[in-house]
Amino acid sequence: MKLKDPTLLTGRSYVGGVWTDGPGGKTFKVVNPATGQTVAECADLGAEETRRAIDAAYEAQKPWAARLASERGALLMKLHDLMVENADDLATILTSEQGKPWAEARGEILYGASFLKWFAAEAERVYGDVIPPAAPGKRIVVLKQPIGVVAAITPWNFPNAMITRKIGPALAVGCTVVCKPAKQTPLSAIAIAVLAERAGFPPGVLNVVCGSSASAIGNEMCANEKVRKLTFTGSTEVGRVLMRQCAHDIKKLGLELGGNAPFIVFDDADLDAAVEGAMASKFRNAGQTCICANRIYVQESVREAFVARLAERVRALRVGDGLEEGVTTGPLIDEAAVAKVEEHIADALAKGGRLVVGGKRHALGGLFFEPTVIDGATAQMKVAREETFGPLAPVFSFSDEAEAIALANDTEFGLAAYFYARDIGRCWRVAEGLEYGIVGVNDALPSTAVAPFGGMKQSGLGREGSKYGIDDFVEIKYLSMGGI
Ligand code: ADP
Numbered sequence: 001m002k003l004k005d006p007t008l009l010t011g012r013s014y015v016g017g018v019w020t021d022g023p024g025g026k027t028f029k030v031v032n033p034a035t036g037q038t039v040a041e042c043a044d045l046g047a048e049e050t051r052r053a054i055d056a057a058y059e060a061q062k063p064w065a066a067r068l069a070s071e072r073g074a075l076l077m078k079l080h081d082l083m084v085e086n087a088d089d090l091a092t093i094l095t096s097e098q099g100k101p102w103a104e105a106r107g108e109i110l111y112g113a114s115f116l117k118w119f120a121a122e123a124e125r126v127y128g129d130v131i132p133p134a135a136p137g138k139r140i141v142v143l144k145q146p147i148g149v150v151a152a153i154t155p156w157n158f159p160n161a162m163i164t165r166k167i168g169p170a171l172a173v174g175c176t177v178v179c180k181p182a183k184q185t186p187l188s189a190i191a192i193a194v195l196a197e198r199a200g201f202p203p204g205v206l207n208v209v210c211g212s213s214a215s216a217i218g219n220e221m222c223a224n225e226k227v228r229k230l231t232f233t234g235s236t237e238v239g240r241v242l243m244r245q246c247a248h249d250i251k252k253l254g255l256e257l258g259g260n261a262p263f264i265v266f267d268d269a270d271l272d273a274a275v276e277g278a279m280a281s282k283f284r285n286a287g288q289t290c291i292c293a294n295r296i297y298v299q300e301s302v303r304e305a306f307v308a309r310l311a312e313r314v315r316a317l318r319v320g321d322g323l324e325e326g327v328t329t330g331p332l333i334d335e336a337a338v339a340k341v342e343e344h345i346a347d348a349l350a351k352g353g354r355l356v357v358g359g360k361r362h363a364l365g366g367l368f369f370e371p372t373v374i375d376g377a378t379a380q381m382k383v384a385r386e387e388t389f390g391p392l393a394p395v396f397s398f399s400d401e402a403e404a405i406a407l408a409n410d411t412e413f414g415l416a417a418y419f420y421a422r423d424i425g426r427c428w429r430v431a432e433g434l435e436y437g438i439v440g441v442n443d444a445l446p447s448t449a450v451a452p453f454g455g456m457k458q459s460g461l462g463r464e465g466s467k468y469g470i471d472d473f474v475e476i477k478y479l480s481m482g483g484i
Helices: 047-066 071-083 085-097 102-125 161-173 186-199 214-223 236-245 271-287 299-314 337-348 401-409 424-433 467-473
Strands: 012-017 018-020 027-033 037-045 129-131 139-144 149-153 174-178 207-209 227-233 252-256 261-265 294-298 354-357 373-374 394-398 416-420 436-441 473-483
Touching: 012 047, 012 186, 037 467, 047 149, 047 207, 047 214, 047 271, 071 085, 071 161, 071 186, 071 394, 085 102, 085 236, 102 161, 102 207, 129 207, 139 161, 139 186, 149 214, 149 236, 161 174, 161 186, 161 207, 161 467, 174 186, 174 236, 214 227, 214 236, 227 236, 236 252, 261 271, 261 401, 271 294, 271 299, 271 394, 271 416, 294 299, 294 401, 294 436, 299 373, 299 394, 337 373, 337 394, 394 401, 401 424, 424 436
Parallel strands: 149 174, 149 227, 174 207, 227 252, 261 294, 261 416, 294 394, 373 394, 416 436
Antiparallel strands: 012 018, 012 207, 027 037, 129 139, 139 473, 354 373
């Protein structure tokens, strides 16, 4: 891997301001999903080092919270600037461990950095309230104070942005953080710590603990009573386990879990825009995002035209190593991911689906998969119920608005939904009818630091980004002042 600044790439964890090896020098391999080659050996930490990181975060928290908000904001801004300055190298590290095309990885670095910028400014706007009293001689004041030590567990699909989305608001309000990135993609997380040290964050304020055993680190995070909040992005299955593990001391929870996003195209939609949107939503990151279109519903009268245009665009995608110029679709993250896409396709075809494009492992071999379109999908197929998390676009049909809303809501998930239509009345009715935390109306790329991201139903708790993202990291304290 060619980096302008090779010091950004290290396999050590960052614990209490100390670059830390695993016990007995234990390491695990980080593998490039495009080549199968080892990118780096990473220190393999466990429960003991996690406890040390939590202790360090606990020690650092009160002094950090006592700093002026403007000082915390300035450090976050410094980290933002360093990330932007080093965006090329950070993108190269990200693509090498995660696989997405380099330009997309660079986009993620800038998107990730934007959370630091947004929350750097919000640090100074954590306002409380003064409430008119309910009794004579009293005054009511509401303070917002940092929750305390935060543990953050993040997935491999956005190795940079899922971390900044959590540390941005946490550090801005005066919390300290211990992060556990996914074992597939620790290097991007560690690179953030390298830059945080350079920016001048005090020891213990931001810690990154990497290890091959998620549960060794996760169990300590959940069991340790010094941790007052757990923020997690990942599967609903693991979210449920963590929620249970956090019940004993009633930790605050932020959960960004799975999705099963419907993408609805009505007969009055701008069809080209809808196809464009479906491409961006479905095939970005090879279909491995939690807000990816998973089920594409197209109104019967425009279905054929939509499928033809979508297929044409899908045929033009270029699969390959994300570090190669012009590649639009990288490998999937691991063999299990490839097997799941294969399983969903086989199931759909067995139940009457029609293969339009793709359908099998790519000729490049390894973890590469052909971008695929299946027409004639139905509610009985696995693709209707489970997140595929891969480059498979199943097209379902529907006849009217009420049916589209009912089909879209027929899932336990409620993260993101999309629809394309022009009629203003229809836009309002459908937007209000969808049981989702994020609704893209003629928009397939809703993610931004300035808006609240999060899910309803089994897609999670809390919101990340925007002023609401601050609320998730503060406690509200009410002072009832008498004798006045
Ligand atoms: P994905 O399907 O995206 O891999 P996961 O929910 O399995 O989603 O993983 C998301 C994050 O949760 C990763 O950092 C992973 O290591 C972590 N994780 C998985 N199992 C546990 C666990 N039992 N305790 C704590 N963290 C876990």
